[in-house]
Amino acid sequence: MNLPFPQSYPEDVLYDLExxxxxxxxxxxxxxxxxxxxxxxxxxxxxxxxxxxIFELICSLFERDIRPTYVELLKEGHSLGVLTxxxxxxxxxxxxxxxxxxxxxxxxxxxxxDKSKLRKFEAFLRRSIQMLAEGQELExxxxxxxxxxxxxxxxxxxxxxxxxTPADLATLGYQEVERRFLQFKEIRExxxxxxxxxxxxxxxxxxxxxxxxxxxxxxxxxxxxxGHGKTAFALHTAKAVAVDNNYNVLYLNTEMSREQIAxxxxxxxxxxxxxxxxxxxxxENELSLVLQGYSRLRDSGFYSYPCPNLTPEKxxxxxxxxxxxxxxxxxxxxxxxxxxxxxxRLQEWQMLEQIVKTLKxxxxxxxIVVMCxxxxxxxxxxxxxxxxxxxxxxxxxxxPISRDELEENEELKKYLNPNxxxxxxxxxxxxxxxxxxxxxxxxxxxxxNAERISL
Amino acid sequence: xxxxxxxxxxxxxxxxxxxxxxxLMNRLTSEELHFLLTLxxxxxxxxxxxxxxxxxxxxxxxxxxxxxxxxxxxVLINTDLNDETQVTTSIQFIExxxxxNAGEPIAxxxxxxx
Numbered sequence: 179m180n181l182p183f184p185q186s187y188p189e190d191v192l193y194d195l196e197x198x199x200x201x202x203x204x205x206x207x208x209x210x211x212x213x214x215x216x217x218x219x220x221x222x223x224x225x226x227x228x229x230x231x232i233f234e235l236i237c238s239l240f241e242r243d244i245r246p247t248y249v250e251l252l253k254e255g256h257s258l259g260v261l262t263x264x265x266x267x268x269x270x271x272x273x274x275x276x277x278x279x280x281x282x283x284x285x286x287x288x289x290x291x292d293k294s295k296l297r298k299f300e301a302f303l304r305r306s307i308q309m310l311a312e313g314q315e316l317e318x319x320x321x322x323x324x325x326x327x328x329x330x331x332x333x334x335x336x337x338x339x340x341x342x343t344p345a346d347l348a349t350l351g352y353q354e355v356e357r358r359f360l361q362f363k364e365i366r367e368x369x370x371x372x373x374x375x376x377x378x379x380x381x382x383x384x385x386x387x388x389x390x391x392x393x394x395x396x397x398x399x400x401x402x403x404x405g406h407g408k409t410a411f412a413l414h415t416a417k418a419v420a421v422d423n424n425y426n427v428l429y430l431n432t433e434m435s436r437e438q439i440a441x442x443x444x445x446x447x448x449x450x451x452x453x454x455x456x457x458x459x460x461x462e463n464e465l466s467l468v469l470q471g472y473s474r475l476r477d478s479g480f481y482s483y484p485c486p487n488l489t490p491e492k493x494x495x496x497x498x499x500x501x502x503x504x505x506x507x508x509x510x511x512x513x514x515x516x517x518x519x520x521x522x523r524l525q526e527w528q529m530l531e532q533i534v535k536t537l538k539x540x541x542x543x544x545x546i547v548v549m550c551x552x553x554x555x556x557x558x559x560x561x562x563x564x565x566x567x568x569x570x571x572x573x574x575x576x577x578p579i580s581r582d583e584l585e586e587n588e589e590l591k592k593y594l595n596p597n598x599x600x601x602x603x604x605x606x607x608x609x610x611x612x613x614x615x616x617x618x619x620x621x622x623x624x625x626x627n628a629e630r631i632s633l
Numbered sequence: 634x635x636x637x638x639x640x641x642x643x644x645x646x647x648x649x650x651x652x653x654x655x656x657l658m659n660r661l662t663s664e665e666l667h668f669l670l671t672l673x674x675x676x677x678x679x680x681x682x683x684x685x686x687x688x689x690x691x692x693x694x695x696x697x698x699x700x701x702x703x704x705x706x707x708v709l710i711n712t713d714l715n716d717e718t719q720v721t722t723s724i725q726f727i728e729x730x731x732x733x734n735a736g737e738p739i740a741x742x743x744x745x746x747x
Contacts, residue, residue, distance in 0.1 A: 248646060249674045252653045256666060264654055271650045275643070 192297050193225035197289035199273045202229060204283045205236045206248060206274055211283040212240050213499045218287050223294035228269055231260055243503045248274040295332055302328050378425055378508055378547055381418030382600065383627050384614045389572060389605060392419075392508065392547040397538040399566055401554045402576040407598065407618055407625070408551045409434065411576055412512045413446055414625045415549060416480055421447070425507040426479035428500045432488050432513060439482055442623055447471025451621040481506070490536040501544045511537065513551035531565045538569045573604040579615070590615060596628035645677045664710045671714045682714065688724050688731075697734050705730060 201219070204211035216237055224230040235254045239246040251270060255261030261270075306325060309316070342350070358376075377391030392398060402408045412429065420427040431439060445452040448471040450464050460468070481504055483496060493511065500506045514533050524532070534550065541548040554560055554575065567573050577599050583590065590596055596615035604610050615628040649670060656666040675682045692705060705727050712723040 245678075247674055247678060249649045249670045252649055253667060253670050256653060256656060256663065261653065262657065264657055267650050267653050267657070271646050275646050 194289050194293050197286045198224050198229045200286040202232050203273045213495050217498050379418045381414050388609050394545040395542045396547050396571040397541050398549040398572045399570045400574045401552045401560050403554045407576050410623045412510045420480040421478040424479050426504050428506045428509045429482045430511045431484050436484050443475050444468050446623050490533050497540050508547040511550040515553045534566050534569045567604050571606040575601040593628035594631055668710045684724050688727050
């Protein structure tokens with residue numbers, strides 16, 4: 179049976195203008211819709227060129243943290259010279275006016291994406307038919323292989339995904355080793371052997387040395403018991419990354435207020451005891467030190483988001499927004515035990531597993547470092563530890579050093595004031611099972627590698 | 634209440650479209666378009682700039698000459714509506730112009746004649 183290749187299709191098979199309008203309209207009215215659409219769609223997914231342009235304008239506003247209202251959209255379009263026709267304005271107005279306040283943005287996004295895939299499929303079929311129609315002498319296996327590759331991309335993979343051939347991987351591997359070899363050589367010659375970091379600084383020399391820094395896509399889990407430095411560790415990390423090195427960090431805190439977080443920074447950056455900062459028991463010189471400290475915070479890349487009702491879904495949404503608008507390099511979640519359950523039937527360990535999986539995916543998709551803080555049981559164990567360990571790239575524990583150990587352990591006597599251990603429980607890229615003695619100044623909320631006593 | 638919101642939204646959409654259409658027809662300059670759209674957003678969305686709106690009402694209801702109209706327009710267009718200090722200075726300046734035109738004593742800032 180020979181069927182001619184159709185020149186046209188029933189309406190709506192390859193496009194759905196209503197869904198495109200709904201998506202754009204939702205973006206004009208809801209930030210959440212903006213975040214979702216920004217990450218899921220590309221301008222090319224829209225069938226209507228006008229819709230594609232409007233989508234690009236909204237995304238451009240969103241990236242600059244400008245609320246994409248109808249008016250802002252008109253201003254942006256006018257200043258870029260892309261709204262030149264009264265019909266463009268009528269179309270935007272129609273879209274803005276016909277918004278129905280529903281929460282089905284995911285449904286409309288899927289419709290737009292699906293139609294986009296169908297159009298690509300149709301284009302693929304057309305190309306294939308064209309190739310046969312031209313009657314060239316072709317190898318059947320080659321044609322089928324190429325078709326299969328295209329279809330796989332359409333069905334299973336995102337556009338940005340790519341499969342590395344053995345040659346690709348070998349080239350990449352050699353380039354990486356060569357780059358590191360040359361860098362190492364240079365460092366050895368010029369900087370007396372101090373290893374360069376390949377990721378973000380950890381805030382601890384020994385941890386930098388072992389991990390070579392926190393790398394994009396990494397999920398880092400830090401466990402500590404209640405009152406034993408989870409937030410201090412998080413802010414110490416944020417200081418190393420965002421204040422000392424000006425990377426952008428998003429800090430999500432589920433239990434502290436804005437004021438509490440701001441006050442902690444006062445102590446960390448001025449070196450004045452936290453209790454005195456809190457009570458205001460400081461002199462004028464110290465006040466000036468505090469001011470200097472906050473001016474460093476002002477110039478840093480630290481973004482704080484106190485969020486008592488954090489859910490895994492909300493975390494994803496916030497992270498995407500900040501990645502788009504502030505280009506964050508790292509997100510710290512302090513802490514996951516306080517996250518709200520989406521499904522009350524879930525056990526505690528199931529919830530933690532779900533959260534950790536979400537965070538790992540987020541780190542990889544956004545190419546950022548995600549650090550999540552978890553609470554250790556009183557005996558130092560971690561609920562759902564095995565599952566968490568599986569998902570994480572680096573698993574750390576912060577535990578106090580007992581008085582007995584300080585007196586008996588000869589190795590510890592080589593350090594000045596060690597009071598905590600930072601255990602490396604798992605390290606996907608290097609050594610694990612290591613304990614780093616550190617000095618945690620609870621009053622000043624600062625941490626550092628315990629200094630070795632020089633002999 | 635819902636109806637009122639709908640009406641407000643329609644007025645907002647219509648006004649924004651009208652301003653942009655006028656600009657496309659070259660009856661408004663880019664600066665005028667920018668100013669009017671920003672003002673619209675402030676009025677409908679942030680609901681700020683009440684003192685500025687009041688002074689604009691006063692301006693509309695006063696019979697000033699073309700030269701003064703032009704001066705006031707230039708002051709407004711060159712005011713960054715997101716900068717509180719600039720807005721206050723401009724309001725004061727326009728108030729002074731309107732008062733001098735009407736031969737009145739200069740009114741205090743933030744006078745609310747809603």
